[in-house]
Structures are given as structure tokens and as C-alpha cells.
Amino acid sequence: MYKLNVISSFSSAHKLNGYEGLCRNLHGHNWKVRLCVMCDKLDEIGMAMDFGIIKSKLNELLEELDHRFLNDLPAFSEMNPTSENLARYIFEQMGAKLTQCPCEVVEVEVWESEKASVIYGL
Secondary structure, eight states: OOEEEEEEEEEEEEETTTTTTTGGGEEEEEEEEEEEEEEEEETTTSSOOOHHHHHHHHHHHHHHHHHSBGSSSSGGSSSSOHHHHHHHHHHHHHHHTTTTSEEEEEEEEEEEEETTEEEEEE
16 A cells, blocks of 8 residues: 655634633634545556645645634534544545545644644544
């Protein structure tokens, strides 16, 4: 198996409803996202998949989140836009975007800061 990783980022704001700490207030993050896809074979030139395609699809999705108040997005109308829920959302959306590709999304890691991240995956 081949695991390919791409990293991108976006900036957005959120607040955590029902949370007792400071994050209940409106605040922002410069989020970093790592997407890992797995392919089981190589093409005729020895590539599992073009990194450019993976990056492009990830950036398409992240553009929808960039400079937005995440709580206002339909995806987060019923759940808090926590790092955990954000990682799962990106995982599911990327799975749908890559259905025609010779790979499978296996993991998404989301950093809300330099020192804190969450991983969602298979």
C-alpha cells in the first residue's frame, strides 16, 4: 500500500456552544490540514496518484471554509465546529470528491494550533 499525504491550510472563526471555557467565545484559528490517501497500485509511470490532483481537490474544499464563521455553515448547523467534527467533515467531503480516483481517503489531521491536532480516519 502507498500512503500519500498533502498539507494545506485555511483561516476561519468559530465558537463552541455549550462549552464552559474561553472557546465558547468567538475566536479564530489558522487551521492546518493533512490529508492522507491510500492507493494499492502504481500506474504505468510508477505513480500512485498525482499529488497535484489531491492538493487541488483539498484546496477546493478548504476554500469553502476559508475566512468563514464555521458556525454559520450548513454542515455545522446541528453540531459544534470542533476540531474533531471539522476533521470528520473534511474526511467525508474528500471521500466524495475523490470517488473517481484510484485511491481511498484514510486519514485527515487538523491542527488548530502548532501544538494541538486531531486525527480522524479509518
